[in-house]
Amino acid sequence: MSTRLEAFVVAAPGLEPMVQAELVKLGVRPANVTHGGVNCSLTWPQLWAVHLKSRMATRVLVRVARFKADGFDTLTAGLARIDWSAWLPAGGVDVAASTDGKSKLFHTGAIAERVVAQIGRGEGTQQVLVRVQRDVVTVSIDATGPALHKRGYRGPAGKAPMRETLAAALLVASEWDVKKPLVDPFCGSGTIVIEAAMRARRIAPGRHRTFQFMQWPSFDAVAWERLVKGADSDVIERCPPLLAFDRDDGAVAATLANATTAGVAGQINAERRAASDLVLPSTAGWIVSNPPYGARVGGPDVRDLYDRFGDVLRERARGWHVALLASRDTPVTRLKLPLVPMLETTNGGIPVAVQSGTVPS
Ligand SMILES: C[S@@+](CC[C@H](N)C(=O)[O-])C[C@H]1O[C@@H](n2cnc3c(N)ncnc32)[C@H](O)[C@@H]1O
Known part of the structure; x- marks a missing residue:
């Protein structure tokens, strides 16, 4: 299991530099900001800490693979090389595929089917995102679950509430x-x-909710509890x-x-x-x-x-x-x-x- 994760911390448009500054404060390596989020490298404890402490990020996607594929054979071969052991929860997966229109693979339904066939499970809460851009396939997995603005304290929506x-x-x-x-x-x-x-x-802000990564085999509940206790002692x-x-x-x-x-x-x-x-x-x-x-x-x-x-x-x-x-x-x-x-x-x-x-x- 790799000790560093390639992550994309999703941010609402305009909030990217603020999320980046927040990540730096959390000790995350200087990262590059792009439209819609921040690319960075995270240790497992940092992935958990971002969920527990970030006030402005939307969600975290972990990149599990990137490979060239110009057809279903190379797609299947690339998917077969992914070691899913750190990621996949007991339940099924929900695959969202997208293509840029400039790649040989263009049928998103068929791409998603190949992913489900490879993993062997379908229909579940774990989001897997497959993006094809210029024949390069990027496979990411959602670490967050319900978006981070859902802290869990807000009851039925009032008039035009803000995130x-x-x-x-x-x-x-x-x-x-x-x-x-x-x-x-x-x-x-x-x-x-x-x-x-x-x-x-x-x-x-993430003190009272659960996250998708808690379903992963890599999740260390004891380390998480330690992190939460540390955060509580800062209050x-x-x-x-x-x-x-x-x-x-x-x-x-x-x-x-x-x-x-x-x-x-x-x-x-x-x-x-x-x-x-x-x-x-x-x-x-x-x-x-x-x-x-x-x-x-x-x-x-x-x-x-x-x-x-x-x-x-x-x-x-x-x-x-x-x-x-x-x-x-x-x-x-x-x-x-x-x-x-x-x-x-x-x-x-x-x-x-x-x-x-x-x-x-
Ligand atoms: C856009 S909402 C605020 C949403 C809020 N930020 C939230 O997260 O739920 C605007 C609020 O202004 C209130 N409001 C409208 N006119 C007002 C007035 N003259 N004095 C005080 N409140 C007013 C409305 O009742 C409404 O709750």
């Missing part, structure tokens, strides 16, 4: 100082404040004030329920409050939010909302940093604040950008 990994990226892009207060005036299901609490308290109690407001009762209830599941209810103050009634702690901090941007929620009065919210911020939030996730048609200019676009990514398929700046004193 946990995107909330974590928004916090990084906002340059939030983890010792300073943070307020989300449009909290929805509470994703931003919950991610903030977990980060401030150094709670590992601190200290957390700055984290305030979550929403005008909707259901959103406040969802925030509290999700915060309880995430183990951070004690750090979050959630209450029903309209953005026009914003109250802030006396020490200036960060307002980080994903306000209605009109595309999914907010309705026709979204321009009035931004006019009013801008007035409120200019009156009551002098010196506060503001970072808002907004779509292209969000009328952020109506806030009349010096905000500049930072990170560009997508949320629920909609192109979005983080608009960030400081409210003039």
